[in-house]
Every structure is written in C-alpha cells, then in structure tokens.
C-alpha cells in the first residue's frame with residue numbers, strides 16, 4: 001500500500017490515484033525533496049493544536065497539525081520517530097498534515113484534526129482518507145508505566161516493560177471519528193529498526209535529523225480555485241473560471 005520512489009520518498013498508493021493530490025513521506029535518503037516549494041509549517045510542540053492554512057505559507061505559528069486547500073502550497077511536518085499523518089478529504093479537496101507523538105495522540109490530535117476539517121471546511125469523516133507514515137514501532141517504543149498507562153488505563157504493569165503501539169492508537173482514534181477503516185492506510189515501517197532509511201530520535205538522540213512529510217493540492221489541478229485567489233486588485237477576473245472546479 002506504500003511504495004518507495006526513486007527519490008527516496010514513500011507514497012501511499014491510494015493517495016497517488018488522485019491526480020489533483022500530491023504527497024510524500026520523506027526519509028533520510030530523500031534529501032531536500034521539498035526544495036523550492038511553497039511550504040506551510042509549524043513550530044511543533046507535541047500539542048493537539050491545529051492551524052488553518054489560509055493562503056499563507058512559511059512558519060504559521062505553534063502547533064502540530066495543519067489544514068488547508070490552497071493549490072500549490074504543501075502542508076509539511078517534520079518527524080523522527082513520531083508519526084506523520086496525512087489526511088485528504090477526497091470530496092472537497094481539503095488536506096491535513098499532522099505530527100503525532102505519544103503526547104499528541106493522548107491529547108487526541110487525530111480526532112481533533114478531523115473535527116477541525118469539519119468545522120473549517122465542511123469535511124465529513126466518511127470522505128476522508130488517511131495515510132499514517134513511518135514512525136517508531138511497537139517493537140521499539142518501550143515506555144515507562146506512566147506513559148503506557150495513558151494508553152492502557154486498565155492494564156496492570158508488572159515486571160514487563162510496556163510497549164506502546166502509536167500507529168494502532170492513532171488508527172483507533174481515527175476510526176472513532178467515523179472514517180472507514182478501509183480508508184486508513186498504515187506504512188508500518190519502524191523508524192528505529194530501519195536505520196539506513198529513517199532518522200530516529202530514540203536511536204540517534206539529539207543529533208537525529210528530521211524527515212519531511214507533506215501533502216497538498218496540485219497547482220495545475222485547481223485552475224478554478226486559483227482564479228478565485230487572484231489578488232483583489234484585479235476585479236472581474238476572479239470569477240471567470242469558476243466552473244473549472
């Protein structure tokens with residue numbers, strides 16, 4: 001369901017089937033694959049805060065999720081073990097990029113993103129497709145009981161070291177919003193195990209690099225919308241291609 005391109009970027013095959021959409025999960029081998037592009041990003045703080053990208057790009061504040069529909073702007077997040085989660089409303093052509101570590105997942109960032117897509121753009125859960133990219137796997141995400149307890153409140157931890165499956169937790173959170181399970185795609189690639197391909201904070205510590213994942217609506221696919229985005233100084237031109245949508 002995920003394929004690695006020659007550019008070292010992983011892509012979800014379901015997402016690739018939408019011609020108007022572009023996306024990817026970068027690796028340590030994908031170089032500056034977003035170089036020269038208009039990027040909307042955040043100062044990531046392990047929160048459940050979501051920002052709406054309204055015709056802007058650059059660093060749009062603090063938070064861990066971006067939602068937008070501006071053609072030609074890529075919504076980008078950086079990870080090294082946390083989960084990169086890309087979402088697409090295939091009916092309304094709205095996209096979201098979410099940085100989800102354990103704190104963000106406990107704070108409900110997956111559900112929050114779906115909620116905000118609904119509030120801001122009218123997205124319905126049943127029209128969403130989600131790609132959960134490479135992140136630290138259950139194999140390697142050993143935590144203290146204080147972290148594990150937030151995922152398994154009922155469970156008693158004896159001598160065993162608890163392991164948390166962030167992908168599974170995110171999957172469950174997204175299913176609860178009403179997104180069909182068959183519309184949620186998981187890379188299931190562990191960033192700590194696969195050191196040749198991914199940066200890992202757990203493996204490399206502070207010096208670990210960060211991998212860029214991004215999603216956006218292609219510029220050429222949205223001529224109608226682009227026309228509406230003409231600067232207000234050119235009256236009359238803005239509605240010409242309205243029907244191209």
Ligand SMILES: [Zn+2]
Pocket residue numbers: 136137138139140141190191192193
């Ligand atoms: Zn692993």
